[in-house]
Amino acid sequence: MQFSDFARSLxxxxxxxxxxxxxxxxxxxxxxxxxxxxxxxxxxxxxxxAGGVSAIEANQSHYCPSPGIPEFRAAAADFVRxxxxxxxxxxxxxxxxxxxxFEQFFCEAFLDPGDGVLVFxxxxxxYIPNIERRGARAVLVPLRQSNQFRPALEDIExxxxxxxxxxxxxxxxxxxxxxxVTTESDLEGIADLIRGRNVAVFSDEPYCHMVWSxxxxxxxxxxxxxxxxxxxxxxxxxxxxxxxxxxxxxxxPEIADVIAKxxxxxxxxxxxxxxLAGVAxxxxxxxxxxxxxxxxRQKVELLTAGLNKIDGIHALPPxxxxxxxxxxxxxxxxxxxxxHGLALFLLExxxxxxxxxxxxxxxxxxxxxxxxxxxxxxxxxxxQQALDFIPVALERKxxxxxxxxxxxxxxxxxxxxEQL
Numbered sequence: 001m002q003f004s005d006f007a008r009s010l011x012x013x014x015x016x017x018x019x020x021x022x023x024x025x026x027x028x029x030x031x032x033x034x035x036x037x038x039x040x041x042x043x044x045x046x047x048x049x050a051g052g053v054s055a056i057e058a059n060q061s062h063y064c065p066s067p068g069i070p071e072f073r074a075a076a077a078d079f080v081r082x083x084x085x086x087x088x089x090x091x092x093x094x095x096x097x098x099x100x101x102f103e104q105f106f107c108e109a110f111l112d113p114g115d116g117v118l119v120f121x122x123x124x125x126x127y128i129p130n131i132e133r134r135g136a137r138a139v140l141v142p143l144r145q146s147n148q149f150r151p152a153l154e155d156i157e158x159x160x161x162x163x164x165x166x167x168x169x170x171x172x173x174x175x176x177x178x179x180x181v182t183t184e185s186d187l188e189g190i191a192d193l194i195r196g197r198n199v200a201v202f203s204d205e206p207y208c209h210m211v212w213s214x215x216x217x218x219x220x221x222x223x224x225x226x227x228x229x230x231x232x233x234x235x236x237x238x239x240x241x242x243x244x245x246x247x248x249x250x251x252x253p254e255i256a257d258v259i260a261k262x263x264x265x266x267x268x269x270x271x272x273x274x275x276l277a278g279v280a281x282x283x284x285x286x287x288x289x290x291x292x293x294x295x296x297r298q299k300v301e302l303l304t305a306g307l308n309k310i311d312g313i314h315a316l317p318p319x320x321x322x323x324x325x326x327x328x329x330x331x332x333x334x335x336x337x338x339x340h341g342l343a344l345f346l347l348e349x350x351x352x353x354x355x356x357x358x359x360x361x362x363x364x365x366x367x368x369x370x371x372x373x374x375x376x377x378x379x380x381x382x383x384q385q386a387l388d389f390i391p392v393a394l395e396r397k398x399x400x401x402x403x404x405x406x407x408x409x410x411x412x413x414x415x416x417x418e419q420l
Contacts, residue, residue, distance in 0.1 A: 006133060013125045014363035022347060022357040033386045035374045036357040040240035045288045048239050051280025055273035064272040067260035068095030072275035075282045076248045085221040091253040094260050095270040097245035099206050099234040103130040105262045106230050110200040111136040115167035118159045120151050122177055122364035127170050139163060142367040145316060145327055149180025153189045160193065168200045171219060174207040174320030177364045177373040181320045184217040191222035201229040209238040209289060211320045212297045226252045238289050239281045246278045296322045299376035299383060306387035322376045329370030329416035335400060339370050341410025349403030350393035356386045370416035
């Protein structure tokens with residue numbers, strides 16, 4: 001049987017591919033520090049665990065309304081209203097299995113073939129497949145380290161003025177993979193550019209509690225933007241609930257109703273016992289959440305400081321998320337290896353007994369070339385082991401040469417720009 005053009009062109013999130021390699025190496029006895037996947041190393045918060053167990057014991061394990069149970073929708077609305085100033089009620093909320101699924105539903109709600117979608121690059125890898133699923137066009141513009149990886153308003157103006165069918169914008173803040181934060185002033189400018197136009201915004205906000213400098217702001221708090229934007233949230237990061245698969249979207253009641261129909265026709269519903277665990281987290285776990293976020297901040301600070309001590313590597317001061325996204329272009333140019341090739345060399349080739357799993361920036365689009373992404377989801381002593389190993393690995397040029405002989409696709413043929 002022949003697969004569709006879309007199925008044959010589908011690209012996946014590389015973090016899971018590298019995760020598979022890392023797990024295979026570990027199964028063979030190699031010691032691997034896993035900094036590739038964006039998962040919390042901490043336990044699910046206490047009230048969430050207890051709420052989930054209690055809900056299962058109460059037999060809350062049958063079908064429920066597609067938009068979510070009333071208790072969850074109300075709790076989520078209270079949360080975004082109190083923390084981010086979003087004027088939400090339960091009618092503005094739709095429950096889902098994490099935040100990622102709302103990328104697809106947003107595209108199905110607003111995009112037709114040929115529509116243009118502004119995407120800032122580097123970008124979360126699943127954005128493009130969801131845009132292409134609708135036959136729409138991703139219009140990529142770069143985020144630059146020199147601008148703290150914040151979106152530039154002039155890029156949005158140019159998209160609106162020059163694209164043949166500007167229809168949507170994907171906005172991610174705090175930003176994965178760079179850790180950049182779109183400021184309140186940035187959001188005011190974006191809102192002024194699009195307000196009242198036939199342009200929808202997907203505001204991806206999974207790292208809303210992981211802001212180390214300043215604070216998180218949502219586009220939906222800007223006047224009038226509820227009517228043309230969808231914000232997506234997840235419990236995976238803030239409450240360490242990645243395996244529970246719980247998130248929600250906030251938007252106008254009209255948009256929320258359309259998304260709920262999409263939930264109905266694909267997922268049926270999000271398990272009610274999972275939603276009740278989320279209600280418990282939102283209502284009772286703020287203190288534990290804050291303590292865990294502080295531990296994440298310390299990890300990011302440790303990794304950033306250590307990377308900046310290595311010759312040829314430069315990372316911005318910690319701003320947000322539990323990722324560090326250092327510029328390694330000078331190292332790659334000196335060694336003749338692509339950034340993802342460097343990442344895989346640190347994992348596979350630099351040592352027989354020890355490796356580091358991380359990702360090359362190009363896994364998040366061409367604008368990520370010359371960078372690496374490190375997650376901080378390991379104990380501090382393991383982060384330090386990784387930091388101690390990197391300069392040793394970079395000196396093993398004979399091993400790198402041998403590894404590149406076996407993996408020539410990772411040879412760097414055109415030098416990276418070193419001032420990004």
